[in-house]
Amino acid sequence: MTVMTSDPLASAAPVIELTGARKTYHTGDIEFEALRGIDCRIFPGEYVAIVGPSGSGKSTLMNILGCLDVLTSGRYVLAGEDVSTLDEDALASARNRRIGFVFQQFNLLSSLSALGNVELPLIYAGVAPAERRARALAALERVGLGDRSRNHPGQLSGGQQQRVAIARALVTEPAIVLADEPTGNLDSHSTRDVLAMLDDLHAEGRTIVLITHEGDVAARASTVYNVTDGQFVGAGTEIAK
Amino acid sequence: MRPADLLSSAWRAIRSHKMRSALTMLGIVVGIASVVLTVGLGLGTQKDVSEQIAALGSDLLIVSPGSSTDESGMRGGFGSGTTLTRADADALASTVAVPDAKAVAAEKTASVSLEYGESNWTTEVTGTSTSWPEVRSRELLYGTFFTDEQADEAASVIVLGSETAQELFGSTAVVGQEVTIDTESYEVIGVLAEAGSSGDGSLDDLAVVPMTTMVEQVDSSSASESVGTIYIKAASSDLLGAASQEAESLLLNLHGIAAAEDADFTIEVQDSLLDAATSVYQRLTVLLTGIAALALLVGGIGVMNIMLVSVTERTREIGLRKALGAAPATIRNQFLIEAMILGLSGGAVGVIIGVGLALALPAALGSTIVVSGLALVVSVVVAVGIGAVFGVYPAARAARLAPIDALRDQ
Numbered sequence A: 001m002t003v004m005t006s007d008p009l010a011s012a013a014p015v016i017e018l019t020g021a022r023k024t025y026h027t028g029d030i031e032f033e034a035l036r037g038i039d040c041r042i043f044p045g046e047y048v049a050i051v052g053p054s055g056s057g058k059s060t061l062m063n064i065l066g067c068l069d070v071l072t073s074g075r076y077v078l079a080g081e082d083v084s085t086l087d088e089d090a091l092a093s094a095r096n097r098r099i100g101f102v103f104q105q106f107n108l109l110s111s112l113s114a115l116g117n118v119e120l121p122l123i124y125a126g127v128a129p130a131e132r133r134a135r136a137l138a139a140l141e142r143v144g145l146g147d148r149s150r151n152h153p154g155q156l157s158g159g160q161q162q163r164v165a166i167a168r169a170l171v172t173e174p175a176i177v178l179a180d181e182p183t184g185n186l187d188s189h190s191t192r193d194v195l196a197m198l199d200d201l202h203a204e205g206r207t208i209v210l211i212t213h214e215g216d217v218a219a220r221a222s223t224v225y226n227v228t229d230g231q232f233v234g235a236g237t238e239i240a241k
Numbered sequence B: 001m002r003p004a005d006l007l008s009s010a011w012r013a014i015r016s017h018k019m020r021s022a023l024t025m026l027g028i029v030v031g032i033a034s035v036v037l038t039v040g041l042g043l044g045t046q047k048d049v050s051e052q053i054a055a056l057g058s059d060l061l062i063v064s065p066g067s068s069t070d071e072s073g074m075r076g077g078f079g080s081g082t083t084l085t086r087a088d089a090d091a092l093a094s095t096v097a098v099p100d101a102k103a104v105a106a107e108k109t110a111s112v113s114l115e116y117g118e119s120n121w122t123t124e125v126t127g128t129s130t131s132w133p134e135v136r137s138r139e140l141l142y143g144t145f146f147t148d149e150q151a152d153e154a155a156s157v158i159v160l161g162s163e164t165a166q167e168l169f170g171s172t173a174v175v176g177q178e179v180t181i182d183t184e185s186y187e188v189i190g191v192l193a194e195a196g197s198s199g200d201g202s203l204d205d206l207a208v209v210p211m212t213t214m215v216e217q218v219d220s221s222s223a224s225e226s227v228g229t230i231y232i233k234a235a236s237s238d239l240l241g242a243a244s245q246e247a248e249s250l251l252l253n254l255h256g257i258a259a260a261e262d263a264d265f266t267i268e269v270q271d272s273l274l275d276a277a278t279s280v281y282q283r284l285t286v287l288l289t290g291i292a293a294l295a296l297l298v299g300g301i302g303v304m305n306i307m308l309v310s311v312t313e314r315t316r317e318i319g320l321r322k323a324l325g326a327a328p329a330t331i332r333n334q335f336l337i338e339a340m341i342l343g344l345s346g347g348a349v350g351v352i353i354g355v356g357l358a359l360a361l362p363a364a365l366g367s368t369i370v371v372s373g374l375a376l377v378v379s380v381v382v383a384v385g386i387g388a389v390f391g392v393y394p395a396a397r398a399a400r401l402a403p404i405d406a407l408r409d410q
C-alpha cells in the first residue's frame, strides 16, 4: 500500500474543485434544481463529511463528484482535469483509477463471489489474473474477510457485504473514496467497523468524501459541509481534533 | 479489459441465468436443426433424383441415323435407317477412339409375332450385343442374358420383357420354355426385371436376341449390316460431352464426312430429362433455403428479444460495472459476446439434433437426407453470426445507458 504525504493541506492543488455547480432534473415538464450553485474545494487527504436533510441534493452531489453524472452548468475539475471535456471512455477510466465508491445498498453482484466482486475494478483496469487475485485477496484480508472470499453476497451479512464493498473501493488504491451513507443499512456494530475502515483509509492519506445524516458519523471528518436545498449553508466547518 | 476476462465474464452471465439462456438458445437450436435438415433433404433429393436419372440413363448417348439438320430426317435418296452399321458400333466400342465411353450397344429392331402354344403376342424384338443390359441399365428377373459365344454362333435364344412373358405365358417364371417365331423356336434364357414406362410406351414389352440371330433368322429380310440405333454409355455423366465429341469425330471419319453439318447421323443426350429434374430440384432448394432462413430469422429475433430483456433486467449491474470503470465498448462487447456464445452453443446443439434427426428420419420417411460437413460448419458460423447481428442492438443499448440512471434503476 502506498502511503501518501501526511500533511495534505500543504500541497496547494485541490483534488476536487467545484465552481458554480448546478444540476437541473427534468421530469416531464417539471424542472427541479437539485444543485443550485455549489462552490467547493477538497484537498488531497481531506476527510469531508456532507450532511443535510433528505432531498437536499447530497446524493446528486456525490454522483457528480464520482463522474457518474454531469453538471447542467458550472465546472468540475477532478485532479486537474475539467470533467466536462472528458468523453465516456475517459470518464470510465477516471472512475476506475481515481475513485472508489461505497454505496448505501452495497451494490455487489450476486452472481460473483466476494473475491470476484473485489476483482471487478481490476478487471476493468486490465490487471493480469494472478496479480488481480493477490490484490483482491489482500484487500479482503484488510477488511477482515480473508476467510470469506469464496462466499457470494447472499451468504454474507449486511455488515460483511459492506466490508466487501469497501475492499472493492480500496483495491485500486484510488486517491478518492466516495461513500454515500455507507452505514445507512447497518447496525451500530457494523457501523463502527465501517467507519473505522474509512478512518484507516484517511490515515493512509486518501481523500474521503462521506455523506451521512448522522451527526456522530460526521464528527469523524476533518471538514463538514451542510447542504440544504441544493446549496452549501455557510462554509465548511473544520473539526478540531 | 482483457479478452479472456471478457469471455469468462460473458460465460458467467450466461450460466447465472440458465433458464433464460436455454430459452434463448432454443430458437437458434430449432433454426439450425431445421437448416441442417432442410439442406440435408435438399442434397438427399438431389442425390435421389440424379440416381434416378442415372438409372434412366442420363449418361446415355443415342446415335441415330439421319441428319438433324434435315427436317425430314432423310438424306438424299438413302433411307434414313441405313447409315449406321454394326462396324460403326464396333468402332465406337474401341477404348482408343472413344475413351470416355464405358459400353456400346447397337440395336436393330423389328416388330415380330411371338407364339407359345395357342397364344401369340406381337412385340418389338431387338437384336443387340451382350453389353445391352449395362448400356440400357436393365437387370434380369430370372435367368441370364445371352453370352458372347451364343452371340457368335447366332444361337436361338431369347430374353423376354416381363410384360411380354406375362402376355405369352401368363407368368414371368418362364426360363427354359420355348417361343416360336415364324416356325423357328427359341429358348427363353432370361426375363428382364420391370423398368416401368418411358414416353414411347412400356419398357417391359420387348424381346431381346443376339444381333447375329436377329439378322440371320428373325429379320433376315433387312440389310444385315445396318443397325437402327447405337447407344453409348459414358463412363460418367460428367464425361457425356466428351464421349459425344469423341463419338462424333470417329463416325464422321468412318463415314468420310468432312464437316459436322453434313453428318448422316445424329447424337442426342437424354438431357431434356436432366433439365426437367434439375429445375425441379432447384425450385425445391430455393423453397427449403427459404424455410431455413425463416427459421433462423425467428431464432435471431428470439436472441434479440431475450438480450433486450437481459439488458433491462441487468440495468443496475450495467450501472455498477460502469461506476467501477467499464467503458461503453467493454459493456457492449460483453453483451455481444454473450449473444455470440448463445448463438454458438445453440448452433452446436442444433447441429447435433439436426444430424440426429437426419440419421433417424430417412428410415421413417423413406427419403434420403445427406449430412454435409460443410453445411454443418456453415450452420454454426451462421448461428454465431446471428448472435452477433441480433445482439448488436441490445449491446449498443446497454453500452449507452448513463451510469447513474442505470445504478438508480430498481
Ligand SMILES: Nc1ncnc2c1ncn2[C@@H]1O[C@H](COP(=O)(O)OP(=O)(O)OP(=O)(O)O)[C@@H](O)[C@H]1O
Pocket (backbone or CB within 6 Å): A025, A026, A027, A032, A034, A052, A053, A054, A055, A056, A057, A058, A059, A060, A061, A213
Ligand atoms: N433523476 C432524478 N430526476 C428528477 N429528480 C431527481 C432525480 N434524482 C434526484 N432528484 C431530486 O433531486 C433532489 C435531491 O435528491 P438527492 O438524491 O440528491 O437527495 P439526498 O440529499 O441524497 O436525499 P437522501 O438523504 O434522502 O438520500 C430530490 O428532491 C429528488 O427528488
Ligand SMILES: [Mg+2]
Pocket (backbone or CB within 6 Å): A058, A059, A060
Ligand atoms: Mg441520497
